[in-house]
Amino acid sequence: VLRIEPLTFEVARGTYVRTTCYNGQIPGPLLRFPQGRQIAIEVRNALPFEDVVHWHGQLVSPNVDGVIELGTPPVPAHGTRTYGFEPQPAGTRWYHSHLAGGKDASRGTFTGEFGFFYVEPAHESARYDREIFLALHEWEPRLVVRSGHAGSAGAPTLAQPLSPMDQRISAGTGESMPMGGSANMMGRMPMMSMRMLEAEYGVFSVNGKALGFGEPIRVRTGERVMFRILNASATLTHRLTLPGHAFEIMALDGNPVPNPRSVDVVELGAGERVDALVTMDASGVWILGSTQDEFRRRGLGVVVEYANRIGPAQWSGAPAQPWRYSAFGRETASAMTGAVPVEIEQVMGTENRWTINGAGYPNARPLEFDSGSPAVMRLVNKSMMEHPMHLHGHVFELLSIDGAPTGGVLKDTVVVRPMLGEAIIKIVDRNVGQFLLHCHNELHMDGGLATVVMTGR
Ligand SMILES: [Cu+2]
Secondary structure (H helix, E strand, O other), rough: OEEEEEEEEEEEEEEEEEEEEEEEEEOOOEEEEEEEEEEEEEEEEEOOOOOEEHHHOOOHHHHHOOOOOHHHHHHHHOOEEEEOOOOOOOOOEEEEEEOOOOOOOOOHHOOEEEEEEEEEEEOOOOOOOEEEEEEEEEEEEEEEEEEEEEEEOOOOOOOOOOHHHHHHHHHHOOOOOOOOOOOHHHHOOOOEEEEEEEEEEEEEOOEEEOOOOOOOOOEHHHHHHHEEEEEOOOOEEEEEEEEEEOEEEEEEOOOEEEEEEEEEEEEEEOEEEEEEEEEEEOOOEEEEOOHHHHHOOOOOOEEEOOOOOOOOOOOOOOOOOOHHHHOOOEEEOOOOOOOEEEEEOOOOOOOOEEEEOOOOOOOOOOOOOOOOOOOOOEEEEEEOOOEEEEEEEEEEEEEEOOOOEEEEEOEEEEEEOOOOOOEEEEEOOOOEEEEEEEEEHHHHOOOOOOEEEEEEH
């Protein structure tokens, strides 16, 4: 049973947050079920308005997936609804509210209504001693409109888009606002100015506790810890590092990668998951935290403490290592043709109106894929914000990212970089029906950045 209910909790010493959650805890209870065996989850809603739960990353039918307008009955105010399905595929999934909040930052993914849903595989392939689930989230959202301009003139090459913090600093100087994106495409964007609705946050947390307030993760030398990390942010991409340690990336969005490899920094767009194996071989007390000083200072981190070590937690600066999905894929040389274009744009002169192929949700034309032909989409981001694009009800293979082909990386959410960033994706299963494709930035989704994908048998 999941209970949707209000909660006031202490996120940092003396800082209390009022939100809504599942079963009185942040994150909600870890749901853990074997793959492919029918389950039923009763959801009781203690709130005075209807709500709905989305089973993110699962191949379920539209009538349980969690999108009300595509056929999932909501949980009525003060009512109950039972959702039945077979969890699949195996791996780190999650569940969260899919209530469109509009500009109400106390609804949807701004709330504490999120939790892990781990679908157990028949055979666990990775070997580890422990697993630890870490969910990232922010609190005390405040919506602000930023203005600035960007374009080809003098825009620097960046390994990643700037965070909202950096943008604010940049906007404050009165200089042109560099927004990152694929360097080779920068010159093709015209000079433009814009206003953008964004969220700022007072407090950040890992598993509902700000850095230093929660219990440390206590480890032993030589222990192999599988971190299953979820970015449950409503709007932000996060980068994490653990000084002295490497993350061996085993799975993206819960799906094992063909080419596991070690990195210093893990990056997750809103809605994404990363399964990373860490061998505890650098005794000490460390901060596993955001590479953004401001985010970490506001609480985005957790202390990792070796047995018999005491003292203040150490931080040693943020590696500038870029994050590339293709690093974990198979090398391929194939050129992809026949992809359906999915062009993302911000409506000129608006703060938060977005379109896909020229129209915003619900007016955007559905993308239809009938039987026989492969369902391949080419997502192009013609805006100056990055977009973590999430496809419901399917797993897709990443065929190419920013022009570089790759193979075998299976995901349900892909961050498409600003300024003509591009992702070519192919649906790899045959889940039939109508499913939402949308930006997992809550503000963007509410601003129309969504469309329907129709798949035939
Ligand atoms: Cu977006």
